[in-house]
Amino acid sequence: MLIYTTISIFTLGLIFGSFYNVIGLRVPQSEDFLTSRSKCPNCGHTLAWFELIPVLSYVMQGGKCRSCHARISMFYPFVELSTGILFAFSYIVFGTSLELIVSLCLMSLFMILFVSDMKYMLIPDRILLFFLPIFILLRVLEPLQPWYSSILGAFIGAGLLALIIIVSRGGMGAGDMKLFGVLGIVLGVKATLLAFFLSTLFGALISGVLLALGVIKRQNPVPFGPYIILGSIVAYFFGDIIIEWYLTTLIR
Known part of the structure; x- marks a missing residue:
């Protein structure tokens, strides 16, 4: 079955x-x-x-x-x-x-x-706005523990990207910021922070390889959305395992 x-x-x-x-x-x-x-x-x-x-x-x-x-x-x-x-x-x-x-x-x-x-x-606002109420409703019906983790996750996800945009003077797009705000509702605080870390890690590693192979050029803009998606998928499915491994192995 x-x-x-x-x-x-x-x-x-x-x-x-x-x-x-x-x-x-x-x-x-x-x-x-x-x-x-x-x-x-x-x-x-x-x-x-x-x-x-x-x-x-x-x-x-x-x-x-x-x-x-x-x-x-x-x-x-x-x-x-x-x-x-x-x-x-x-x-x-x-x-x-x-x-x-x-x-x-x-x-x-x-x-x-x-x-x-x-x-x-481009990360279209229309797509994010379509899924936003769906995720809010689903997290009301199937809340994270604690329940306010979704609220904090949304604020931290969007706020963290907003800070980077300000500091880097547009180094990242507003679409990435809005996406992390939506993701925070689904992932919660810890998984959102992990998703951000993994996104930047994957972005650095994969972009470095592509640069070394000549697939992309240093001056060419590269979309960050796919790295956010990859990092968030890993954080969503394996976040608890990764965080527990980090706390019990690396912090000792």
Whole structure:
């Protein structure tokens, strides 16, 4: 039963991941994402239903458009597959609890913002404002311990980024600040601080590697959103383990 449900939720994640690609690409451009049909960005070919099957269509078409044969970016199946994995892992961790709904909503937010920040270096207010009341309601129904941790987490998350923006004179974006404010509601104080630490750590390490390989240039701006997402995912799922390990191992 566990395997069947996990596969079902993984498949659901693949489907939603395809939709999150559309939202992340169109919302920053103020384009309709509900009724407008998906098209090839190269030739404008309207995609048929069998060209929209998550991951499978990409594989069966050899990663190319069926009409113009232009190469399709691996970014699309990556988002779909990542969403499926995160959905399935959420179920494995939380089972059929209310926290599973929190996790699925959080992973959904992350994947949409990952798309928009990678493509446009933008974290849209419309996306954050959509998820904000959902997270507030979910944390009322499934509160952290202590209950005020969500409130403090929101203030600390947004305040910490605001301070960095002021000190660095715009070294980080306002979207990152707003995102951390929303994340604070879900993660609470300790996990929010851990997410910030991990985000900067991952950002430094990964950017350093990409610079060394020549993938990015030092003068080129790099979106910080993906690092926030990665750090927050680790903090959300493994925060208690990491903090306990730190307190019992490194502080002694």
